[in-house]
Amino acid sequence: MKKVLAFDIDQTLNVAKTPITDDIASLLLQCLDHFEVCPISGQKFDQFLIQIVDRLPHPTEEQLSHLHLFVAQGTQYYRHEDGEWKQIYNYPLTDEQVKKISETIEKSARELGYWEEDKLQAGDEIIENRLSQVTFSALGQKAGTEEKYAWDPDHKKREQIVARCKELAPEFDYEIGGTTSINAITPGMNKVFGMTHLLEELHVKKEDILYFGDMTQPGGNDYPVVQMGIDTITVRNHEDTAYALRGILGVI
Ligand SMILES: [Mg+2]
Secondary structure (H helix, E strand, C coil), rough: CCCCCEECCCCCCEEECCCHHHHHHHHHHHHCHHHHHHHHCCCCHHHHHCCCCCCHHCHHHHHCCCCCEEHHHEEEEEEEEEEEEEEEEECCCCHHHHHHHHHHHHHHHHCCCCHHHHCCCCCCCCCCCCCCEEEEECCCCCCCCCHHHHCCCHHHHHHHHHHHHHCCCCCCHHHHHHHCCEEEEEEEEEEEHHHHHHHHHCCCHHHHHHEEEEECCEEEEEEHHCCCCCEEEEEECHHHHHHHHHHHHHCC
16 A cells, blocks of 8 residues: 655646646545645746645645645655645755756757747746756746647657757756756756655655656656656546546545
8 A cells, every 4th residue: 555646747737837627636635635645846836836735625734734745856845834834955956057057958949949039928938947957948937738738749849959958068967847848957856856855754665655747758757756666657647647546546
């Protein structure tokens, strides 16, 4: 019997960068009665609240105490204590690392003709400093879902950008995630880092965890979890996840 359900967010719990559906919210709430629940994603803390926590229908303090937020690929960890979210740890990038990564991604995307500045909405940006990682979002954060899906459905554009980034700044790791994103991190600061800290913080073993992700193929941002030997369910979308969760909750 698993003790922990861990989830990628983008395309696993939601449609990338949007709040989870009522269905997923209700299923997650039920999961909190039986499991430690750990969303882990490259996104920022405020997005965890908007996309997941705020969508849960009337969670109790007891239920929230079983929700563990592994922000920015688990380089930041938040837990709910005494009625509020508390940051338990944080491992940020240095200013120099952020600058080097940002310049590298911009140069690579420009060379390849994938720097789509003209398509950005007002106030939006392509490269975002998420403290523990730098994220490239080809069309910015605010672009519509359909537009994002259409930009790089086969990952080919991002694979080219990543290949060029690796030539220019091989000291960093680049992972493809979401629909238009590339996350740049220092080696080891991927989901392995987050999952390793999860094991420590929750005092559990690898075998206690079941992980859900949509990018479990080599090069995808969920693949490091597979490589760790953690049991993984590969989903195409949140409907697949809901289906699997119904199965799990149905046999408890
Ligand atoms: Mg994903």
